Amino acid sequence: MTDGGDLFYRVAFDRRTEVDDGLGNTLADWVEQFQCRAAYRHLRGGESVVASRLQGKHVQIIAVRASSQTRQVSTDWRVRDARTGEVFNIRDVTVETDRAFISFLCERGVAA
Numbered sequence: 001m002t003d004g005g006d007l008f009y010r011v012a013f014d015r016r017t018e019v020d021d022g023l024g025n026t027l028a029d030w031v032e033q034f035q036c037r038a039a040y041r042h043l044r045g046g047e048s049v050v051a052s053r054l055q056g057k058h059v060q061i062i063a064v065r066a067s068s069q070t071r072q073v074s075t076d077w078r079v080r081d082a083r084t085g086e087v088f089n090i091r092d093v094t095v096e097t098d099r100a101f102i103s104f105l106c107e108r109g110v111a112a
Contacts, residue, residue: 006039010082011062013073035082036070039063057109062088066095066102079106 014030021027041061062079064070079088088106095102 006063007037007065009038009040009062010035011038011064012080012082013070013077014080015077030078032080033072033077034069036064036067038079057107059091059105059107060088061103062106063096063101063103066100070102071095073102073104079104 012032012035015033016028017031018026019029019031039062041063043059043061073090074093075090077090079090080086081088086108088104088108090104091107092105093102094105
């Protein structure tokens with residue numbers, strides 16, 4: 001369970017968007033949509049978590065306060081740690097039972 005005191009990190013949510021390169025071409029690029037505070041919960045046990053770590057992947061939960069912005073996020077977005085620049089792919093989105101927080105199952109170390 002997450003509470004407001006756990007929101008230690010600052011994260012940015014990026015969405016893949018078509019961008020004009022100025023030469024008449026469009027390119028897909030990640031564009032930051034918003035930033036907010038977040039809590040990280042590292043997953044420790046379970047066979048799949050251990051197998052992912054052996055492959056160089058890191059699986060964790062990133063929890064944020066539910067808002068009109070965070071409710072729009074889906075698995076085709078990504079999360080970026082605003083301080084370190086680490087990028088996490090979103091694998092699952094779960095609205096917590098108290099509806100005050102949204103948890104994102106994220107994976108680092110894999111292609112988008």
